[in-house]
Amino acid sequence: MTAKIAVAGVGCVCACGNSVRECFENSLTGKARFALPSHRVKSTYAANYPVFLVDDALVQSRPQDQELSVHYFLTAAKEALSQAAIPLEALRRLRVGVIVGTSVDASFHCFETYKNWKENNLSDKDAQTVANYLSRSTAQTISRYFGFTGPFQTVVTACASGTDAIGIGKNWIEHGICDAVLCGGTDEINLIPYDGFIRLLIASKERCRPFSKNRNGINIGEGAGALLLVSPEVQHHEHVSAVGYVLGYGNSCDAYHPTAPDPEGKGLQRAISFALKEAGVTAKDIAFVNAHGTASQANDAAESVAFNKVLPQVPVWGSKGVTGHTLGAAGAVEAVLTLQALRQQQLPPTIGFEESDENIGFSPSSSTKLSHAKIALSDSLAFGGCNAALVLGIEGEHV
């Protein structure tokens, strides 16, 4: 096993809450803001395809000069830093890196500006929009906001970005590049992915049903998850009471198809196996897996093949029935919820699941009280065939 990297604090905002505690409590009951996005997205589809939205009050509290994705991440990061209880001044004296996974915030999704340019109607405001887009590398913006001076990295490996950000953060500390890393993922509702997923025929007009036989597609969502990781030295010197640990990280390429996962889940199996190996644990040590579980036919089928092979009998929890698919934020939101489930010794139900699918080979989680559960796994799959997995733990025998 490699060195255990402590999670000093976590934060989360998404459709089911504005804090980790709220998000987790609502993931037990299914309470979430699932609505049509007409007020947020100018698309003819907005009358028919609902999404999982962050609370309007939080959206409206965004400073004018801040991108919404940055606002979400800062909200989650402040919660994480507050829980870590390390003075900001002390952090600023350390090598603190920032790694943020995102999709929309790093993309040229400035539709109105592009439209004005095509119509030869570009204004000063549009030019400023382009300048803002170029100057707002998500991770650098976050780093600058907190006054950190370590390395920064905006990960854009599509829907695996949040998981990758945490795994790379662990590696940066493990290999002496940083003393601490603020990492996670963030994304916001935007016309391009909203229309795009619908046009790919993988979006659902109903609330998603992960791993159900009658599953019929995804609902996109928005939000952010943030974790502050610290080295064993910082944990010791700053008297950090760890929320949990990042124990292993695996990543692999399917080399299969632009938008569909390898139906045999071979790439995901490699990512999970590497993460388990790095953590020094086996499938028997894993209390549950928080699945990518988008509720698309292809994703859930491929994931189930991989789980049945490398994580047999391990309970599977799909949380996108309360968060939606938050794209670049998904892996981070799910890592935070996974740690919270371990801390509260409570496995939430897979909200939205209705009917067992014999081709899946298991029924996902129902609400279960855990007993001495110390380690869990969270995985993500991304367009382009990237797979990523994290082994997370709380204090215990293997940790």
Next chain:
Amino acid sequence: MYKMYLDGYATLTGVATAEDFAPYLEWRSLRRMEGMAKDALLCSCRALEQAGIDIKIPKDMGLSIAVGGGALESTCKFMDSILADGDELSSPTAFAGSVHNSTGLALSLSLHLQGPCVTIGQFDFSFPAALLTAGQFLQSGASTQALVVVADDVNPVLADCAPQYSAQFQHIVRQLSGPFVRHSAAFVLSAKPTQYTQFELKEISFSRTNQDGKETLPPAEKLARLLAAGTSFELHDLFAGATFCLKGDPYVKPK
């Protein structure tokens, strides 16, 4: 500080053509690939060839990709399709191609790469971050070799805006006026020296700074020029609130 070994590299300014690909891959197999991904693929083929690696054999090589604005060709095509035909007839193919990671897919499919893959998208400082990530692949044992790829496209709106609104762009864009051309590069790194090793890379550092620098050449291009000189080098880059330093020596095989 860990060391990495450079076994091959290639750069391209401009657009990859069918003739360029003739020694490596069938041009028609690339017909649906974004232009930027083709450039990156050509550089990768050349760099892998130098490193003595067969592109046709599946391998667990890591892939660390640095992009700036990402897959702009497809992103613009997707927005064009919404403008021309409305949301309901917008192009799903263009959307799939617009994802930042589409270059990763193109490379992993064409070069049979099954190791870890991460794409970094932070404009001028994607390359240093991608180098760090490749170093992590090698250090963690996730792969013994890693391909670091730099790929970017010309943003048509920026190309129009930058000369006209230079005050807004001068701190964040290295080149304010045209002609704008695509650039790409690929570097093959190893955890241990191989028979193809050309350089030993050491002392890599990358951090945020409150200073604004005035470097005009992107760091990947700068590195390629230093490598071409064949001598020990120190690469320094200070630009847009970040600083990057990399040192390297020509690799001499132990006797």
